[in-house]
Amino acid sequence: MQDGYNPYxxxxxxxxxxxxxxxxxxxxxxFGRAKVCRELMQExxxxxxxxIEDLRxxxxxxxxxxxxxxxxxxxxxxxxxxSHGQGEPIDEELAETLAAPREVTAGTFDELMVLLTxxxxxxxxxxxxxxxDEELAERLGVEHKTVVQMRYRIKKKIxxxxxx
Numbered sequence: 001m002q003d004g005y006n007p008y009x010x011x012x013x014x015x016x017x018x019x020x021x022x023x024x025x026x027x028x029x030x031f032g033r034a035k036v037c038r039e040l041m042q043e044x045x046x047x048x049x050x051x052i053e054d055l056r057x058x059x060x061x062x063x064x065x066x067x068x069x070x071x072x073x074x075x076x077x078x079x080x081x082x083s084h085g086q087g088e089p090i091d092e093e094l095a096e097t098l099a100a101p102r103e104v105t106a107g108t109f110d111e112l113m114v115l116l117t118x119x120x121x122x123x124x125x126x127x128x129x130x131x132x133d134e135e136l137a138e139r140l141g142v143e144h145k146t147v148v149q150m151r152y153r154i155k156k157k158i159x160x161x162x163x164x
Contacts, residue, residue, distance in 0.1 A: 006155070008053055014045075018067045022048075025071045042076055052142035115157050123150050 022044050030037035047070050048055065058066055113121060119140065126136055136147045 011045075011049065014048060014052070014055075017063065018048075021064065021067060022071060025068065025075070029075050040078055043074040044071040044079045047071070115153065115161060120150060120154050120157075123147075123152055127151070 022041060026037050026040040026044060030040050032074060048067065051070060055063060055066060116124060123136060126139060133144060133147050136142075136150075137144050140147070142150075159161065
C-alpha cells in the first residue's frame with residue numbers, strides 16, 4: 001500500500017464529488033427499476049475504484065467526463081452480460097443503446113417512457129427484469145414473432161431518442 005493512500009478516503013471523495021452524477025446516470029439507464037439502478041451503481045463504483053489512479057492524475061475539470069465514460073462502459077458491460085433466463089446475452093445493439101452517451105437529466109426516463117405505448121412499456125419492464133422471449137410472449141399474450149417486432153420497435157425508439 002502506498003504511503004498516505006487510504007481507500008476509504010478515496011471512495012468517500014469519489015462519492016462526495018461525483019455521487020449525484022453517478023446516481024443520475026444509473027437511475028436513467030435503469031429505466032426506473034430500483035434493483036437494476038442499485039446493480040448499475042455497484043458496477044460503476046467498482047469500475048471507478050479499479051481505475052482510481054487514473055482519476056487522481058486528471059485535472060479537476062476533466063473528472064466529470066472521465067466518470068461519465070467509465071460509468072457508460074460499466075453499464076454497457078452490465079447490459080451485455082444480462083441474460084434472459086436462458087443464458088442468452090442481451091442484444092449487443094440494445095446494450096450499446098442503453099449505455100449511450102446522451103446527457104443525463106432527471107426527466108430523461110419520463111421523456112423516454114412517453115414515446116412508448118402501454119404494451120411497449122410493459123414489454124420493456126419485463127425485458128429489464130430479465131424475461132426470456134418465451135416468457136414475454138406468454139405474459140403479453142402474443143406470438144414469438146410479435147416479441148421480436150416489439151423489441152425492434154423499442155430499440156429503434158430508444159436509439160432515436162438518445163441520438164436526438
